[in-house]
Amino acid sequence: MTSHGVKFMDYHMATSVADALDTLLSKGCNAKIIAGGTDILLDLQSGRKQADALVDISRIEELKRIVLEGDELVIGGAVTHDEIVRSELVKKYAPALAQGCVTVGSLQIRNVATLAGNVINAQPAADGAVALSVYEPRFIIKTPSKTREDDLPTMYTGFGKSGLDCSQEILTEIRIPVQKENQYSAFSRVELRKALALPMLNCAVLCQVNRRSFEWIRISMAPVGVGPVRAAAAEAWLKGKSIDDANIQKGADLALQDANPRSNVLRGSAKYRKDVLPVLVSDCIHKALEAGGL
Amino acid sequence: MGEQYVLKVNGKEYALRTGGGQMLADVLRDELHLIGTKKGCCQGECGACTVILDGKAVNSCMIPVAKAVGADILTIEGLQTEDGLHPLQKAFIEEGAVQCGFCTPGMIMSAKALLDEEANPTSAQIQEALSGNICRCTGYVKIEKAVQKASEELRKEG
Numbered sequence: 076m077t078s079h080g081v082k083f084m085d086y087h088m089a090t091s092v093a094d095a096l097d098t099l100l101s102k103g104c105n106a107k108i109i110a111g112g113t114d115i116l117l118d119l120q121s122g123r124k125q126a127d128a129l130v131d132i133s134r135i136e137e138l139k140r141i142v143l144e145g146d147e148l149v150i151g152g153a154v155t156h157d158e159i160v161r162s163e164l165v166k167k168y169a170p171a172l173a174q175g176c177v178t179v180g181s182l183q184i185r186n187v188a189t190l191a192g193n194v195i196n197a198q199p200a201a202d203g204a205v206a207l208s209v210y211e212p213r214f215i216i217k218t219p220s221k222t223r224e225d226d227l228p229t230m231y232t233g234f235g236k237s238g239l240d241c242s243q244e245i246l247t248e249i250r251i252p253v254q255k256e257n258q259y260s261a262f263s264r265v266e267l268r269k270a271l272a273l274p275m276l277n278c279a280v281l282c283q284v285n286r287r288s289f290e291w292i293r294i295s296m297a298p299v300g301v302g303p304v305r306a307a308a309a310e311a312w313l314k315g316k317s318i319d320d321a322n323i324q325k326g327a328d329l330a331l332q333d334a335n336p337r338s339n340v341l342r343g344s345a346k347y348r349k350d351v352l353p354v355l356v357s358d359c360i361h362k363a364l365e366a367g368g369l
Numbered sequence: 370m371g372e373q374y375v376l377k378v379n380g381k382e383y384a385l386r387t388g389g390g391q392m393l394a395d396v397l398r399d400e401l402h403l404i405g406t407k408k409g410c411c412q413g414e415c416g417a418c419t420v421i422l423d424g425k426a427v428n429s430c431m432i433p434v435a436k437a438v439g440a441d442i443l444t445i446e447g448l449q450t451e452d453g454l455h456p457l458q459k460a461f462i463e464e465g466a467v468q469c470g471f472c473t474p475g476m477i478m479s480a481k482a483l484l485d486e487e488a489n490p491t492s493a494q495i496q497e498a499l500s501g502n503i504c505r506c507t508g509y510v511k512i513e514k515a516v517q518k519a520s521e522e523l524r525k526e527g
Contacts, residue, residue: 180501182497184413187425187427
């Protein structure tokens with residue numbers, strides 16, 4: 076078996092965001108941003124995507140930050156999944172994110188692949204993105220002429236379609252409101268094996284608790300639609316409810332109202348996924364509460 | 370026509386002229402004739418091509434060569450010294466952790482990356498570190514035992 080070897084015009088290691096954007100513009104051809112490359116290289120090899128040149132942002136220092144700024148955790152656009160998994164700041168202020176990122180691919184993949192790329196690749200059940208979604212992050216996106224902010228739903232315009240155009244734009248920061256006291260989160264997944272396996276289902280939860288009741292809860296689930304899908308009916312029903320097994324199960328059952336899974340030969344039929352989803356959501360809620368000692 | 374690259378592999382520098390789209394696995398094998406690194410899936414899903422790049426285990430089939438410029442690359446060929454085989458290589462042989470041998474270089478490099486960071490790994494840590502390397506033959510038990518044995522040996526050597 077031979078590697079296809081991607082035939083692009085050239086490969087530029089950018090030294091700064093400005094350099095990367097200038098290079099994208101100046102190439103005069105179909106140039107795209109690459110960070111870890113573990114998704115885009117496969118797409119280029121298979122012909123699903125095309126590029127004549129790649130602009131590599133993986134060594135840009137300003138994109139490698141994981142810092143606390145006020146009450147936001149800032150993760151740079153070139154931070155890898157492994158860096159997120161190891162970060163004490165992430166483990167403290169967005170623990171579900173660390174739990175999601177550690178399930179991506181394999182260690183070899185996590186050592187180069189980025190959380191930003193995980194979102195931009197726009198696969199419905201991207202583990203990093205699903206875990207991220209319950210924190211309702213802001214995405215800071217730069218073009219040569221301006222900087223804009225997007226929310227997570229805007230980053231998904233269709234199945235596998237990103238709201239970011241990586242031939243013109245760079246996701247420079249993901250800004251995550253930090254998890255506060257009395258807030259608890261978790262990420263859970265059903266899979267065929269523990270590594271090198273896409274999820275059959277995944278789920279993330281962030282809740283705020285007050286005197287053994289849910290003040291509010293956010294539940295994200297996938298792959299049950301375009302991108303991470305919020306279980307809106309479940310969230311609305313659980314708001315204000317006391318924390319007990321019956322309420323959690325009833326809420327988890329309601330997740331089905333917002334879920335529309337497809338059948339996949341390897342990763343589960345739609346029926347299987349519908350049968351398992353309430354169990355996964357319930358498990359994830361319990362996992363979040365246990366993290367808080369509840 | 371390609372571009373000029375300098376790669377640092379196993380402590381030596383190599384000047385190459387190659388296309389920017391060449392993957393590191395192909396450069397190691399075809400340009401540098403370091404064929405210890407194997408190509409299994411060419412999609413980053415089997416780990417046979419694992420090398421260590423700046424201390425991190427990576428799938429060399431998914432690393433464009435330009436990304437590897439300026440980095441320290443360690444392949445299976447870089448483990449043996451004048452004194453002989455690396456304890457990992459010896460342990461894999463002695464413990465029967467090699468059958469067809471195709472996954473072995475990648476397995477050993479993942480194990481090396483682990484032991485460089487954690488000198489006394491638990492069973493769970495070994496399994497986690499090697500979970501990106503697939504073996505068709507051995508059932509993994511002897512591989513884990515070999516890594517454990519090598520870690521003991523390395524700790525004795527200090």
